[in-house]
Amino acid sequence: MMATVFCRKYQQELEALPFPPLPGAKGQEIQQTVSKQAWDEWQAQQTRLINEKHLSLLDPESRAYLMEQMERFFDNRDTDQATGYVPPTP
Template sequence: MTRTVFCRKYQQELEGLDKPPYPGPQGQDIFDNVSKQAWTEWQEHQTRLINEKHLVMTDPDARKYLKEQMQKFLSGGDFDQAEGYVPEGQ
């Protein structure tokens, strides 16, 4: 049986993640409150941000920036877009 959660981003019951995406309280919070769909979309968006903004993940400021953007994205708030990104088919 598929595990469901009330997704913080989409405000509806959706399929949940199979396991927390990383250890600790924040990973557990995501596991409990974020759908698999929202998490997958965040990972794709995160990749675009890293690539388009040339973020270096060893830089603490870049990691802090991504964490802030993740929180905004997963809560349905306003988040930064990757400049120059054009969705497929446009």
């Protein structure tokens, strides 16, 4: 049986992440409040931001920026967008 979680982004029960995506308490919180679908969408958004803004994950400021953007994304608040990104058309 598939584990579910009440996703804070989509406000409904959806498939849960199989394991915490980050170490520590933050990873546990995400696993308990964010669906696999929302996490996968965040990963795509994060990749676009890293590439567009030339972020280095070795830089503490870049990591802090991404954590802030992640929280905004999961809370359905405005987030920075990659300016050159054009979503695929169906």
